[in-house]
Amino acid sequence: MNKTVTFDTPALYGDHHVLEVRSLLLKISGVQDVYASSAFHVVDVTFDPDKVEEDFISHTLDEAGYLSELEMPVEKGVAAYGQRESSPAFFRHTQVFEASRQTVGFAQTVGYSGRPLWNCPGFGMIKNKMEE
Numbered sequence: 492m493n494k495t496v497t498f499d500t501p502a503l504y505g506d507h508h509v510l511e512v513r514s515l516l517l518k519i520s521g522v523q524d525v526y527a528s529s530a531f532h533v534v535d536v537t538f539d540p541d542k543v544e545e546d547f548i549s550h551t552l553d554e555a556g557y558l559s560e561l562e563m564p565v566e567k568g569v570a571a572y573g574q575r576e577s578s579p580a581f582f583r584h585t586q587v588f589e590a591s592r593q594t595v596g597f598a599q600t601v602g603y604s605g606r607p608l609w610n611c612p613g614f615g616m617i618k619n620k621m622e623e
Contacts, residue, residue, distance in 0.1 A: 493523055495537045496545055500557040503532050508557070515551055519543055 503512060509527040512534055516525045521542025526535040534557075536548055552558050 492540075493537050494540050494545075495535055496548070498534045498536070498549065498552055498558065500527075500532050500534050500552065501560050502557045503527060503529050503534065505529050511555070512552070512557060515555055516548065519548065519551065522548070 500512070503509065506529055509529050512527045513525045516522050516534075516536055519538075521539040522536060523539065524537040528534075534552065538545075538548065549558070
């Protein structure tokens with residue numbers, strides 16, 4: 492008898508992710524059907540519990556990065572200049588270029604978290620030179 496389970500997938504936010512999740516899960520022996528919604532951030536999986544365990548399906552989604560929340564830095568609303576290095580405020584560096592007067596540039600430093608901030612198919616896990 493088949494079983495259907497629903498997974499909350501907060502990092503599933505685009506149609507290309509839906510295609511990737513379906514591809515990942517339909518390769519697993521025992522998975523019968525996959526419904527993935529980028530609008531509702533859920534994945535429904537129908538599978539044969541005699542062939543595959545729910546934990547394996549969950550582990551597959553987690554390894555791909557779809558089960559965890561996207562970590563987004565938040566600006567603190569305080570001036571970044573004059574901050575001590577022990578507790579620097581997060582901020583974006585903004586520039587307006589004098590030559591064009593219409594181009595604005597933004598930059599920010601994002602800490603390494605071991606995976607892409609936005610897990611997109613084909614990118615995989617980020618590795619440091621030390622990890623290789």
